[in-house]
Every structure is written in structure tokens, then in C-alpha cells.
Amino acid sequence: MTLCVIGGVRIRARPPVLLLAGLCALFGQAEGLLLAACLLCAHEAAHALAARALGLRLLEIELAPFGGVAQIEDVERAPAREALVAAAGPLCNLGLAALGGLFAYCAPQSAPHLAGFIAANLVLCFFNLLPAYPLDGGRLLRALLLAFCEFRTASRAAAGLGLLCGFGVTALAVPVYLATGKWNLSLALCGLTLFLAALREMRSARLDAARRLLKMRIRLEQGRPVPLRTLVVPEGTRPEALLRHFKPGAIYRVQIVDERLRAGRELWQWEIEEEVFGRIGAP
Numbered sequence: 322m323t324l325c326v327i328g329g330v331r332i333r334a335r336p337p338v339l340l341l342a343g344l345c346a347l348f349g350q351a352e353g354l355l356l357a358a359c360l361l362c363a364h365e366a367a368h369a370l371a372a373r374a375l376g377l378r379l380l381e382i383e384l385a386p387f388g389g390v391a392q393i394e395d396v397e398r399a400p401a402r403e404a405l406v407a408a409a410g411p412l413c414n415l416g417l418a419a420l421g422g423l424f425a426y427c428a429p430q431s432a433p434h435l436a437g438f439i440a441a442n443l444v445l446c447f448f449n450l451l452p453a454y455p456l457d458g459g460r461l462l463r464a465l466l467l468a469f470c471e472f473r474t475a476s477r478a479a480a481g482l483g484l485l486c487g488f489g490v491t492a493l494a495v496p497v498y499l500a501t502g503k504w505n506l507s508l509a510l511c512g513l514t515l516f517l518a519a520l521r522e523m524r525s526a527r528l529d530a531a532r533r534l535l536k537m538r539i540r541l542e543q544g545r546p547v548p549l550r551t552l553v554v555p556e557g558t559r560p561e562a563l564l565r566h567f568k569p570g571a572i573y574r575v576q577i578v579d580e581r582l583r584a585g586r587e588l589w590q591w592e593i594e595e596e597v598f599g600r601i602g603a604p
Contacts, residue, residue, distance in 0.1 A: 332381070332382050332384065333381060333382070333383045333384065356437065356438065356441055357441065360414065360417070360441055360442060360445055361384065361445070363413055363414070363417065364410040364411075364413055364414055364445060364449075365382050365384075365410065366413075367409040367410050367412070367413035368382070368406055368407075368409050368410050369382070370409070371405060371406045371408075371409035372406045375402045375405060375406065376402075377402055377403070377406065379392070380392040400463070400464045400467045400472075401464060403460060403464060404460065404461050404464035404465075406460075407457040407458075407460035407461050407464075408457065408461060410449060410457050411445075411446045411447075411449050411450050411457055411458075412446075414442040414443070414445045414446035414449075415442070415443075415446045417438075417442045418438075418439045418442035418443050418446065421435045421438045421439040421442065422435075422439055425439070448511075451486050452479070452482055452486075453479065453480075453482045453483035453485070453486035453487070453515065453519065454476065454479035454480045454482070454483045454519060454522055455480075455483065455515075455518050455519065455522060456483065456486075456515070459479040459480070459482065459483055459519075460479070462478075462479045462482070463475045463476055463478075463479040466478055466479065470565055471564040471565030471566070471567070472564075472565075473564060474561070474564065474565070476522060476525075477522075477523055479522075480519045480520075480522035480523045481519070481523065482519075483515060483516070483518065483519025483522065484516055484519045484520060484523070486512075486515060486519075487512050487513065487514075487515035487516025487517070487518075487519055488512065488516055489512070490508060490511055490512030490515060491508075491509050491512030491513050491516065492512070493508060493512070494506075494508045494509040494512070534590075534591055534594075537572055547571065547572055548570065548571040548572070549571065549572050549573075549574065550571050550572070550573050550574070551573070551574045551575075551576060552566055552573060552574070552575045552576070553575075553576045553578055554575060554576070554577055554578070555577070555578060555579075555580070556577055556578070556579055556580075556585065558577070560593045560596045560597050561597055563575060563593055564593070564594070564597065567590055567594075572589070572590055573589070573590040574587065574588075574589055574590070575587070575588045575589070575590070575593060
């Protein structure tokens, strides 16, 4: 559901966010809901400001119970900058918690009123730092993995941890219930939303390849040249190993050679990606 558009950036909310907001209002927790909304806005504003400062285009922000998911255009081109954008949100919440702690230290009488503010910021900060995509920690992990593998493999690995963390957070509601006698619906919703978001990312590798080839096709139809790059690889090279060399903005041709460097079979980028992800079609 689209909430609004600010500065060309669409702000959307997932259904669990609306459900959680409705339950908070129903059970008289409007004050906590307002605090969470303000902190979440600050968190996402930090992402947006960091993206703009680093020259990245922010397409949309999708709100979820655990925070938000910022969609950045052509993120494959700038994984290091995306990592900085991802770190901006948790750092914002950590800074707000530190500011609240400093204020409580300087004015001890305000400490009881600031405890919830400080705790909420710390929870939002450290939960988002879990190494699970699409959390900010998962984006940081993906940026590190890109030093060893290609973009889709790194994304799927981070999303796999997202599945595990989502399941773990949801399952955590059971021991919390046994200890307190009350179901923590917020915890269960956060875990379930994280699990579903990670599952969606796990399934998106094929679509990412299709979108990139569609961009190439549109450029060609507009009469704009597309760079062609050739990779020479030995026989027996696994298709998955070639994916990390396919960078956005070009079409790749792969020439396979034998041990005497004699040319053999020739493959195009989309043929290799079809073998790995399934049929996606040539530009």
C-alpha cells in the first residue's frame, strides 16, 4: 500500500505494519505506536540522506514492522556505497539512544521518561544489524560477500540467513509466552515479515537477470549502443563462477578454450544465466 510520495521517493507499507498499527491503537498503545513511527521515520530519513549524499537514487522505501527496506537503483554498481547507506539507519538510532542517555545523565529526573525512548532506539538499531537480508545488517553482509562472489549469489546467501533469523524471531515468541504468559504479537509479526521478505529475495535472482537484459533490449531498440565484452575461460568452468564477472551496463560473450587455447564453444550471457536461474530470454 502506497502511503505517500516525498521528493520522488514512494513510501509504502506492508500489510503487517497496518495490522500492527491497528492492534496498537485497539489495545490503547497509541503512545508506543507514535514513538515507533517517529523512530522509524528518523531511521529511514538517515538512509535517504545518506543515499543522496553518495549520489545514489532511492526508488522507494517499504515500511515493515522491523524497520524499512530501501530500494536503490542499480545497487550492483555501488555495493560499497549501499553498505554506507545501510549503516546510516542503525547509526541514526544509536545516536538518538546516546543523545537520550546523555540527556538522562544531565537531568536524572527525566530518566524514567526517556527509558522507553532509549530502549526502542537500541532495539531498532541492533535488530536491524542482524546479518539477515533485507535488514541493514544483511545489506552490509552482502557488500562483504561481493568480494568473494557475484551479486545474486551474495544476495541469496544473505537472504538465506534472513530466512533463518525470521524463523528464529518468530519462534522466540513461544518461550516469551511460556515465561510471561502473554503472546508477544509484535515479535511474531517482525519475525514473520522478515521471513517472507527474505523468501521473496531468494526468489528474485531470476527476475534481476531478466530486468537487466530488458534494460539492454530497451537501449538497443532506442538505437543506443550497448558495450560488448568478451570473457575467455577454460573448459569445465562452472556457469555459477562466471556470474560474478557480469557487470551491469554491458552484454557479455563467453569464449571457451581448451588447454591449447583453441577456441571452442561460444556462449552468451543470457544462455549462462538461463542455465543457472531458468529461462529468461535474450535481448
